[in-house]
Amino acid sequence: MGKGILERLDEGVIIGDGGFVVALEKRGYVQAGPWTPEAVIEHPEAVLELHREFLRAGSDVMQCFTFYASEDKLTVRGNKAGRHGSTNINEAACLLAREVANEGDALIAGGMSQTPTYAEGGSKEAVQEHFQKQADAFTKCGVDFLICEYFEHAEEACWAVEICKKTGLAVAATLCINKEGDVDGVPTSECAVRLANAGADIIGINCNFDPDTVLAGVREMKRGLEEAGLKRHLITQPLGYRTPDANKHGFVDIPEFPFAMEPRTLTRWDCHRYAREAYDLGVRYIGACCGFEPYHVRAIAEELVTERGGKLPLASEKHEMWGGGLKLHTKPWVRARASREYWENLRPATGRPECPAYSKPSSHDITD
Ligand SMILES: N[C@@H](CCSCCCCC(=O)O)C(=O)O
Numbered sequence: 001m002g003k004g005i006l007e008r009l010d011e012g013v014i015i016g017d018g019g020f021v022v023a024l025e026k027r028g029y030v031q032a033g034p035w036t037p038e039a040v041i042e043h044p045e046a047v048l049e050l051h052r053e054f055l056r057a058g059s060d061v062m063q064c065f066t067f068y069a070s071e072d073k074l075t076v077r078g079n080k081a082g083r084h085g086s087t088n089i090n091e092a093a094c095l096l097a098r099e100v101a102n103e104g105d106a107l108i109a110g111g112m113s114q115t116p117t118y119a120e121g122g123s124k125e126a127v128q129e130h131f132q133k134q135a136d137a138f139t140k141c142g143v144d145f146l147i148c149e150y151f152e153h154a155e156e157a158c159w160a161v162e163i164c165k166k167t168g169l170a171v172a173a174t175l176c177i178n179k180e181g182d183v184d185g186v187p188t189s190e191c192a193v194r195l196a197n198a199g200a201d202i203i204g205i206n207c208n209f210d211p212d213t214v215l216a217g218v219r220e221m222k223r224g225l226e227e228a229g230l231k232r233h234l235i236t237q238p239l240g241y242r243t244p245d246a247n248k249h250g251f252v253d254i255p256e257f258p259f260a261m262e263p264r265t266l267t268r269w270d271c272h273r274y275a276r277e278a279y280d281l282g283v284r285y286i287g288a289c290c291g292f293e294p295y296h297v298r299a300i301a302e303e304l305v306t307e308r309g310g311k312l313p314l315a316s317e318k319h320e321m322w323g324g325g326l327k328l329h330t331k332p333w334v335r336a337r338a339s340r341e342y343w344e345n346l347r348p349a350t351g352r353p354e355c356p357a358y359s360k361p362s363s364h365d366i367t368d
Pocket residue numbers: 018019020021022033035063067111149150207252289290
């Protein structure tokens with residue numbers, strides 16, 4: 001039996017994988033809007049390929065593609081994904097993740113997220129019934145640990161953590177909030193304490209915000225945990241887009257979401273900085289979410305190569321550190337760019353002189 005997630009985190013740094021729904025939507029296997037993971041049944045080869053690309057890029061965890069795979073989410077507003085059944089989707093996702101994890105030394109995590117039942121004011125019992133159904137599938141499939149991710153209400157996340165804790169597996173919990181707090185006004189530092197008290201072993205933030213914003217939020221979580229005398233591992237899985245203009249709902253409120261986010265895409269060099277700042281903050285589960293592609297995750301692995309025992313990921317075979325491969329280019333001025341100094345200090349233009357640097361995010365309050 002290999003080392004579990006908590007043992008690996010005690011010993012060093014874990015690199016997460018990236019955002020599946022956005023990456024597979026771009027490839028034509030996920031519908032933007034519902035963002036449900038029926039591709040695990042309808043296009044398993046596409047899911048396997050993306051898992052493989054993240055494994056090659058250095059991911060130590062294959063998140064089972066079970067995001068938004070609660071029965072209510074799969075059927076809400078006439079979503080046809082429900083015809084496959086929540087259990088079938090969750091179990092199929094676990095098998096695909098395990099197949100690829102076994103091609104390396106990766107762990108697999110069963111994931112669950114916020115539900116329409118909670119958004120519509122459902123009872124704790126009704127909401128936890130959905131979480132239980134997913135947890136049962138993960139237990140049956142023998143996942144290595146569980147991730148409760150993308151919650152904007154700390155209360156619902158705690159309900160998910162409570163269900164997951166009963167499996168006996170390690171539980172990670174990430175809210176999609178910034179340093180201001182959750183959507184009910186619970187301070188971010190307090191959210192972390194509540195998640196810890198609900199049983200979460202690994203606590204942090206995923207999605208909705210860029211690395212700088214996520215790190216500022218996790219800094220608040222770290223402060224809250226320390227003041228409460230609670231020792232927990234920290235996790236960050238930010239967006240692969242820059243969102244300094246986002247307000248409390250993050251990229252969902254930005255007018256460019258979801259089909260014109262490209263100008264905000266992080267460079268691989270932004271990811272070097274993110275990885276280093278996360279590591280220096282004490283984060284040991286350094287992952288990624290929507291907008292992160294495998295080459296971004298490779299940059300995290302390359303930045304932390306020393307901390308990870310000097311081993312580069314397979315995908316670095318064709319990518320010398322800091323663009324060293326450009327030394328083979330035909331043009332001398334391109335060869336001159338084969339350096340850390342050049343890429344670390346470049347301020348890339350967007351090529352869109354008519355476009356603003358910031359948008360005017362909408363500010364709604366309800367999710368239904
Ligand atoms: N682990 C998941 C995280 C997805 S976060 C998705 C945000 C969707 C926002 C929305 O509902 O519009 C993944 O890899 O896709």
